[in-house]
Amino acid sequence: MKAAFFRQHGGLDVLEYGDLAEPVVGPDEVLVRVHAVALNHLDLFVREGLPGLKLAMPHVGGSDIAGEVVAWGDDVTGWSEGDHVVVNPSIWCGRCELCIAGEESLCEQYGIIGEHVSGGGAEYVALPARNLRRIPSDFPWEQAAAVPLVWMTAWRALIGQGQLRAGQSVLILGAGGGVASAAIQIARYAGATVYAASRSDEKLEHARQLGADHLLRSDGEFSREIWARTNKRGVDVVLENVGAATWKQSVRSIAKGGRLVTYGATTGPIVEIDIRHLFWRQYAIIGSTMANNREFETVMRLVFDERRFQPLVDRVFALSEIRAAHEYLASGEQFGKVVLVP
Ligand SMILES: NC(=O)c1ccc[n+]([C@@H]2O[C@H](COP(=O)([O-])OP(=O)(O)OC[C@H]3O[C@@H](n4cnc5c(N)ncnc54)[C@H](OP(=O)(O)O)[C@@H]3O)[C@@H](O)[C@H]2O)c1
Ligand SMILES: [Zn+2]
Incomplete structure (x- = not known):
């Protein structure tokens, strides 16, 4: 599959667009065909390298993913092919005191999809089923990708x-x-x-x-x-x-x-x-960092089900234009989100 990735930290020139193997779907995971992925300032920090952040390379960025369900692992139920979803970019253990108290973003093992593990800057991504959130099928992909993390x-x-x-x-x-x-x-x-x-x-x-x-x-x-x-x-x-x-x-x-x-x-x-x-x-x-799952669900409901807000897309790039997209975000000219489409 086509993907945008880097093999080492650095400036814009470490960004590549090319072929990577399609992800293998784990028993509790869903394979999502990515329709749009939004950039965050985080993507720039991760590309440049952050203290203490050790990544498996090549690393695919992209925390804000909108796409459709393609396949799923043996332990997953409740999804159908073609369901439209966005992704909660949080990674949490689900077992510690803070997770049990419903404060997932305070989890000792808290991480972010696209930062600590590869994200959605590719044609396909395999994700834990519990991270998916269904959205209405008429919601535009680029706008949907502009929502979760911010x-x-x-x-x-x-x-x-x-x-x-x-x-x-x-x-x-x-x-x-x-x-x-x-x-x-x-x-x-x-x-x-x-x-x-x-x-x-x-x-x-x-x-x-x-x-x-x-x-x-x-x-x-x-x-x-x-x-x-x-x-x-x-x-x-x-x-x-x-x-x-x-x-x-x-x-x-x-x-x-x-x-x-x-x-x-x-x-x-x-x-x-x-x-x-x-x-x-x-x-x-x-x-404050990210959100717990209850807060995530509350705000996704307001955006996607009740349509009370206007997700802001400033500019859409093709995934192959990953360098130009990073450069544009770094320039600070945008108002709202910079979105990539595979
Ligand atoms: N803790 C968390 O969970 C979390 C989550 C998301 C983001 N963040 C962090 O929050 C920050 C913003 O993220 P974002 O994705 O919203 O970034 P962004 O879209 O790139 O926006 C950053 C904004 O900061 C302002 N800015 C930049 N340099 C400035 C300067 N020298 N003086 C005054 N204002 C300046 C600009 O606002 P104007 O153009 O309007 O002046 C710019 O649009 C980043 O540092 C990011 O890592 C943290
Ligand atoms: Zn935990």
Whole structure:
């Protein structure tokens, strides 16, 4: 089968498009014919190499998969040929204390399909049956692939970990990002007042169309702006993911007793915290990663069954154009998702 992969970590030139053996389907697995696979910033980090990440090579990237069921192993029931599915990209053990408590993304053995094991950047992929989620057959493939990882991440960060509720306010950094653009819609759905920050006026206009109430430049003095627009109060929740470049101002934007939820460090992982500021203002800094299975199901139902949200596809590339697609995502020009079609 055709696949996009790399044999060693590095720049764009390690990416190859060529033939790999079709996957062998295990007893508890389903073979999926991939119709679309979305890129995440994660795909760039994994290609470049992450500390402690040792991969079996060649590695096929792609965590966000939409496709149809082709075949299944002996222990699998409940699927028919041609069923349309998306994939929960989580890997969890199902046996540890945290899995049993329903907190799969806190599992000691937690991993991500496309990061820790090969993903969906190929014509076919074999996946554990428990990771599949049925979707309506009229849902466009490219849009479906744009959903799982970013929407589950945005949902847990805002609603689960961030406890964002109606009537509260939220500042969303890097508004053009895959997760952030989903978060704008979720925050709006939750009934919150949304402040969106981006480096681009064009992206801020997109953010406004998605429901952002206030638009701020993330490369300007956005914490002053927040201060001015909230009558020196700050916002209830700050959704961070840009990292070092915006951290200081993000912290300054939190209201007394508020929360900063972070799920990313795109511009660098090391930041400072002024402890006096932290205890005096009594805010919380909260981490969030992916989502548990309950959160995954909740947000997939809202997107696919109730169609309450608009999954955002910025641009579609052929899988053979994997290098151009990585380059485009790295340029940061996109608003929403970059999708590949085998
Ligand atoms: N923990 C988790 O479970 C989890 C899940 C998903 C993603 N992540 C992480 O979250 C981050 C975002 O992921 P994504 O896939 O949404 O990425 P993405 O689509 O590539 O978006 C990243 C956004 O960050 C903003 N940005 C980048 N460099 C910046 C800078 N120097 N100054 C200000 N803003 C900057 C840009 O927003 P504007 O263009 O609007 O300025 C850009 O669109 C990544 O670091 C990713 O690894 C973590
Ligand atoms: Zn576990």
